Amino acid sequence: MxxxxxxxxxxxxxxxxxxxxxxxxxxxxxxxxxxxxxxxxxxxxxxxxxxxxxxxxxxxxxxxxxxxxxxxxxxxxxxxxxxxxxxxxxxxxxxxxxxxxxxxxxxxxxxxxxxxxxxxxxxxxxLAKGDKLHPMQQAFIEQDAFQCGYCTPGQIMSAIACVKEGHANSEADIREYMSGNICRCAAYPNIVAAVKQAAPEILKG
Amino acid sequence: MRSFTYQRVTDPSAAIQALAMAVANNNPPTEATAQPLAGGTTLIDLMKLDVMRPRTVVDINPLASTWSAINLDGGNLRLGALARMSDVAANPEIQRNYPVIADSLRLAASPQLRNMATLGGNVLQRTRCTYFRDISYANCNKRDPGSGCAALDGFNRMHAVLGTSEQCIATYPGDFAQALIALDATVEITGKSGVRNIPFAQLHKPPDDSPQIETTLAPGELISAFTVSGRWPRSVYLKARDRQSYEFALSSAAVALDVQDGVISDARVALGGLATVPWRAREAEALIKGQKFDEALAQRVADAALAGAQGRRHNAFKIALGKRVVARALHQAATMEI
Amino acid sequence: MSIAAPEPKANMGQPVPRYDAVAKVTGMAKYAADMPLANPAYAYLVTSAIAKGRIDSFELTEARNIRGVIDIVTHENAEKLKDVKLFSEGGYMSTTVQPLKSADVAHDGQIIAVVLADTFEAGREAAHRVKVNYRPATPSTTFDSPGTTSGPAKGQASRFKEDPKVGDFAKAFDEAEVKITASYETPTQHHNPMELFATSCVWTGDNLTIYEPSQYVYGLKNGVAAQLGIDADKVRVINYYVGGAFGSKGSTTPRTAIMASLARRLNRPVKLVPTRDQGFTIATYRAETRHQIQIGANRDGKLVALRHEGAEVSSRPDAYVVGGTKTTTRLYACPNVDSLVSIVHADRNTPGFMRSPPEVPYLFALESAMDELAVKLNMDPIELRRVNDTMKEPIGGKPYTSRSLMACFDEGARAFGWSQRSAAPKSMTDGDWLVGYGCATTCYPTQMAPAAARVRLQRDGRVRVEIAGHEIGNGAYTVIGQAAAEKLGVPFENVSVHIGDSDLPPAPVAGGSNSTASTCSAVMMVCDQIRQRLFRALMPNESVIDKAKETVGMGQTPVAESANSGRPLDREKAFDALGVSVVEEYGEWKPEDAPKDSFRAMQQGQVRIVGGSAMSDKIAYAFGAEFVEVRIDKWTHEIRIPRLVGAFAAGHIMNPRTARSQLMGGLIWGMSSALLEATELDPRYGRYVNDNLADYLLPVNADVQDVEVIMLSEQDDHINPAGVKGLGELANVGTNAAVCNAIFHATGQRIRKLPVRLENLEV
Missing domain, CATH: 3.10.20.30 (Beta-grasp domain)
Structure with missing residues (x-):
């Protein structure tokens, strides 16, 4: 097709x-x-x-x-x-x-x-450039921001946008602006940690 | 989802022309055989469920170049109907001058959906009633006039307590519309014969005996803009729900006050999550004007706002909840620093 | 080290990042519906709109005329598949109702037709255009519905062997100084893993490959083979990653063999991705339960009498039961205990396991009642648990292999700041918030099942491990890799792990929290076989070989074992002495107490789980203490949980990182169960109403704030060679009661029915 x-x-x-x-x-x-x-x-x-x-x-x-x-x-x-x-x-x-x-x-x-x-x-x-992962991908690994991994691609795309929109300035903000991505394994605190970790590097460009 | 012909239009007259194909029959706009596609968050959703079955989908997104502006000139607000919810919510001028608008948008749906959904589409979003959304239920007057209403005696926790009829108790699910109706917004409608303006309060129709007719729009008409006169810095949108985010309101209130020297000179109260249509509590507002705010007043206003409410098996709690939400929103609006 | 990767304490492995992490963050992890297929036909299900009755006729012309529709299969033209027993009755199936066999409809959302089409879009349209003429009957939907039948679980569900009792409950309760009698209810809930219940079937000659998310590839392979009437060796199930399961993908559901049959009939791969709402009725769910708890106690808090009566809903044909009294009657010291579990048969789909199946509803009841007792005694609820803590279960007097319950309470209370709690209800506020603290015991049986593994070690130190385990988010790849790496003394990066394929050596269902204990015990045993071969090559000295034998785990860290064996293994020398480049071993491991037919059953996809309270001379459970801070908005009554703290002891922790994540997820699951999750039934139709993710509420990120997980160091040498108790289902048990106990503390209102919604509070 x-x-x-x-x-x-x-x-x-x-x-x-x-x-x-x-x-x-x-x-x-x-x-x-x-x-x-x-x-x-x-x-x-x-x-x-x-x-x-x-x-x-x-x-x-x-x-x-x-x-x-x-x-x-x-x-x-x-x-x-x-x-x-x-x-x-x-x-x-x-x-x-x-x-x-x-x-x-x-x-x-x-x-x-x-x-x-x-x-x-x-x-x-x-997202990745060859073997070099995007900073958000790397942060998701380091913060163990997933378990089954099924929601993860959507979480990562959303997280990158969350940072670029300027909604990663506080944990409360990240939580609210990452609420459009459900994680049934409930890795939420780790997702917040990953967004926090990756944000400065992403904003640096 | 039925097969359809997809058309993309690049100017408003083409859009109207494309949609005009549907005008021939007598269907309400929601049943028209040509449907405009903006964000798609309602239309595609309901088409997948086979609830909406257009034969032509007219993609009006290219009109955004003319229909998505946010203008705050001379103390009046004009919002293009194709502005995206997220863009309006993030606008600092809106946040400052119309917090009720910014918050009603910010607290709706999810960031992704707000990026897609347009203002015009948002006010026209359709009920979340399961018996409407699931075509395997035979009784839905909105979907199939005359078939009955499965929600009346069904699971109706999310259903309306205001503006209901024996034909339909489906809740109008939106948030932004409550801000617009509270602020006496005007809807600019573009159709075959040009542009007309109506008060926002005249856009939606309560179900009465014809719940299939949801708005006063004629088939083929498009909302092109909303306008609000004056600024409403002292305004709030309060939304109560089971989870903290990404959920429709159990009960919400849009409240805007104008306070001069401690006296409330103007007050607007609208209710969400409780009614079949965007709901303005005018009798309640009348109690406020000329008064000084105190909690007892808030309570009286809240009682008046829900005075005509009718609960059913699972949603009766919304009456008491609605009152508390109104009282709380009034308190917030009265005490907010501007 | 970080919060996500905690410093290992004694008897814990390293918090290495997940083996499958890169695959999962790059989108390269292939879930079942991601597997490429050559020119698949798309299947779209048509499910029944009635819960009981018959199909009079189908009108299919309109649907068949949709461009791209290949065929529509109903009971009138479907292959009649063989009847196979329920998984818990010696078979494989989630239900004994096999759709497309007759015109009868046994439950809401039963598969009644399948559209096959060239595209997903055509299939969907045709499915919506299928007209069904029903002859509906009135369904008996749940408790109290007229027309249901009920009876004791014992005698009708073969897995439910006894209603535990000891002493003379009636007399002791009658004479007790303080008494509690209370009734509790839990709702219908659905697992709602993020991944849909996808199935793809591909035939190559008479060999069938199934791509389906499964917690039990051997069960699925054998179950489908039995339904199709073909040799199980002709069936291969592949699922490298499962997008969440929580019990919903453990038994064989009817859809799979139907898809296999259709693919054979079309001679073309068939791909099914059911909708979210169909997932509510084509797989299993947690059925609603009711409980009555009676507790008699002395004024010092010591229990003297306990009775737990539970009732559960099942389907008409099947006696599925969770029967959590086996846990609640043994949790605390109490000389007089009585219990009874009964089943109500209604016009419903057959329920099935959902994360901590027995413990979630039954401990909600008991731990709520314990809190009620503490209030009545004017006693701190932690002290009430301490007074009744025991190292011997009261029914049979068997010793707990280890039990760190009170240590968990002490550490958890410290971290939570329990001492800051003012005991009186409604005594804590913060601005517009009513604040409440609550706690509860959590526990889950330690369970193991036979498992086999094949391990290959190369001279260069690279290792390949093969075992048909399941990556459901539990970290299976990671802990299996760690077990091999530690045992063979190679870096974790050297290990390649192969799971999720029924052509590999069998592993049990990834359920009952047995996965890590069973698979790691098997892998460690097989690694030890390799070690023995190498040791024997290096030094044909009996004592050293015996020493190597002794190093089969038993809860010690592998590093310590290596030291115990006298000298580290010089791998290259050993290979050279053997004169080979690769050493490969296969082995089958079974736990103590496993029945004689264990290995045969294992190969046939039937699990022989042992553990918990069912062991001959001991009882094994993991324990924890859970603390909740609840906040209730004075105005809206919205309920929020800003803080969850759990302290857990679960034997050897293979990987503190993955373990912490699972426990954290479990705590949030418990919160969700207490406040958000209920599948609502419309009793008129016997149908689920909120069968989607906008109406069946799962927590979103903003619902979760501070979650603290504390893992206590615990060593248990009496359970399995890995020393692992399992913790996938430990954390979501106590939270349900802890939330309600906190709500009582905040409001003075005792809620005995889940979930707690804002309309239930009269603040």
Whole structure:
């Protein structure tokens, strides 16, 4: 279903935006593949046919042909093979699927892949530079900030954003601004310690 | 989730045009076959549950470039409907001049969800009633008019005690709307025939005999902005809940006071978690104006605010809780340093 | 060293970071649903909307017409799988209700159809479009529902062997100077591990591979094989990481064999990721319980009479029972004890283990009643426990192998500042907060089960350990690696640990807190076999070999053993003397008292757990003392817990870092159980209402503030070679009562029904 394209598939995205502009309308129906490249609003393409979408994940562009209903989370996991982001509830109630979209933490299970086209998605797989772990990853290890590890990718993505948002100035702040990520093993105090540990290094840049 | 056609629009008229497809039928906006997608935290959620079944999803996020501004000019506040909850909550001017707005946003949902959810979408978020959200329950007048209400005699701890009807007791779950209704905000609505403005209090409809109709929006209309006149530095949002964060209110209160020389010249009280719609306690407010604050007054106001409340098996506690929350919020607002 | 990695005390291993830490922080740890599959079909479950009745018909046309739908399987066209017994009755299953066999519906949310589709999205839509015409019957849902049946647990649940009693309770209670009679209730709860109950099945010829989070890969392998009627050797279960389990992934649930059957039928891998709400009904749960406690005591606090009567809910067909009286009747010195456990059969799914299954509800009742007694006696609750502390359990008079309960209370009280507590209820406030301090005893039986391991040592000091253990967040990779490293005298980094695969030597279910004790004892024994071979090569001298034999753990630190053996092992020399490059040993370990069929059962995925109160001449428990500061907002009555302190003694601690984390998590679990967690039933329909993570509340980060874990040094040479008591289920037991005891202290109000919600307080 998926294949990786590193450079040029952005043109598909641009083309659609261009067509929309050229038609004098800002309505952009993303076309079903079988309906051909030029959308015709009157023809009402079968919405159950797969659509093309290009996602930029951890700096790489990926062209996918997927069901329009696919969320960013399912696109990552089932179509791109990046399974670090986890499904814990599929309804925005647990935070396990947290990724960064344009550098803001977001719930990938409630974000349509189509709506994320043209935006930068960062997942837990995109944090380490080779063998060098991101300071938050390192802090999670040192503070034993997980047990089963299932919520951990979401916690780490959320924690990085928490620091960058300026919400890591006190333990109370960290607790509140890390409350969108449920940890059933309840590693919470260690998560707070990890955020505290990593914050200065992250803010230093 | 049913299949849908996804459209991305880049200007408001295109959005209205795309949504207009749905205007032909008589459905309430929530049932319209074209739905606007902003943060998606309600729409995608309910589509996954098969509760909402649009055939066209109109992604209006690109409109954020024009519809997400936060303006505080000349003592009035204008909030673009596509501003994200987190951005508004973090705005120092809002925090200073409208703490009730900042706190109602800050205490809602989670940081991730607040990053996604927009103000306009937030005020339109739909009830958390299980019998509504789970389509395997046959009786829900909101989902299927005339089918009955499973919540009346069901597990209704989270349900409403104000503004209910025999057709529906589903709670309006939002926080921000309580701040808006308290501050007499105006809703700017953009539709086919241009822009219209209504008082926020006229946006939502209590369930009465037609709980499926939740707002006075016409199909195809979009909320484009909220405006608030005046500044309300002496205002609070107090939210009581089982856990400390990331939970809907059991009971909340938005309170704004204007105190001149120790006398309360203006007072606004709105209640969350208790009612089927954003809820303004106007009779209670009337008791305050012209008075000096004391705890006895707070108690009388709280009693008045909940005067018409009707409890059921699991939610009767909300009446007493609601009173204590109102009294506490009044106390906080009256004694806060500004 | 840090708070997260405490300095080891005597009889503790090193707090090394987790073996699997890098994999878990980089997203590289592959959980079951992360395993790559070639062109899978996606399964989506349809579950029943009624709790009792029959399915008259399905209307499937609309669903079948969804693009991408491959097939919809119902009882009308599903393969009829074989009936297999309940895990606790000699079988494997979590329930004996096997879905898709008939039109009958036995409980809410039973699997009644499976959609198979090319995409997850198509499967979901089709599942929602499946129309079911039911003939519903009125369900009897819980206690007091008309139409349930009930009877004593003894005689219907084979694992529940006795209602412990001793002396003459009735007479002693009648004559007691001070008496307490009180009733308690605990709610339905669900484990809600963060990982969903995913299952993928892949056939290669007639070999089946299952990717599923499991606490018992051998049980699952054998259970599914039995249901499919195939040789268990054809089935392999792989799960390298389990995203939380807490008991929910211990027995074989019906979904797995269904998925295997469908994959075989399609000749294509099948991947199922059920929804969160489906997880409430396709796996197990902690059933609601009721208790009556009667305590008679002398004015000095000494217990003279104790009676504990418990009632539990189970399903219609199955007699699942936790029966915690085996613990509560033996916890304190008391000459006259009586008990009775009964089961109420309702129209529910069969319940199952959930973290500390017997102890959580039963100790909530006892430890609340003990606090009530302390109040009545006007006695400090810690002193009441001290007066009744005992080194011999009262029912059979067997000695505790070790028991550091009062040492835990003393250390915990010191750390908590118990002496600052003013005894009178409602006597402590802080601004708008009512403040209360409470404490309770916690305990959990020390349990072990047979386990096997294969260990390979290379001349260069690299080690490979193979055992079908389970990484559920318990630190299994880490402690197994540590056991081998310490025993073989190599750095931890040299050890590669292989677990979570039923092709490896069998380990027991990672349940009952037996995992570390059992797997580490087995690994240590096998490492010792290697040591013996090497020693024998170096010096064919009988006394040295005997010395090596003696070094099989027994609770001593391996470093000390090495010294005891007279000289450190010169590995390279030994290899050279043997003339080989690799030494590999396999061994099967079983605990004392394990039944004769232990090893055969182990290979067949059936656990023979021994320990706790069931040993022939002794009784083994880990103990702890738990302290809670509760704060109640005077205005809103919101209940918050700013401080939790637990002091624990659990024998040898393999790794103070992972142990502390588990105990900390347990304390928070207990707090959550006391204040937040209840699965609400709508009795009209017999259905769970709050079956999602927005309504079934788990604590979030902001609910947790200061949590202090104190691990006492304790050595116990009478339990297992590793000297380990197990602590995964120790910490969430006493907290339930400690919270309620603190609430009583803050408010003067005794809450006897969990969870405690703000509406229950009349401040």
């Amino acid at each position: 998926s294949d990786k394209t590193n450079s040029t598939t952005r043109s598909g995205f641009d083309r659609r935006m261009f067509l929309a502009g050229a038609a004098g309308s800002a309505v952009v129906p993303l076309t079903a593949r079988a309906a051909g490249p030029a959308p015709n609003a009157a023809a009402a393409p079968d919405p159950s046919l797969p659509v093309d979408v290009t996602l930029r994940v951890n700096g790489d562009s990926r062209l996918l042909t997927i069901d329009a209903r696919t969320t960013v989370l399912d696109a990552l996991r089932e179509h791109i093979g990046l399974t670090g982001s986890k499904k814990g509830c599929d309804h925005g109630q647990c935070g396990a699927c947290t990724v960064l979209i344009d550098d803001r933490r977001a719930i990938s299970c409630l974000t349509l892949a189509l709506a994320a086209e043209g935006r930068d998605i960062t997942t837990v797989e995109g």
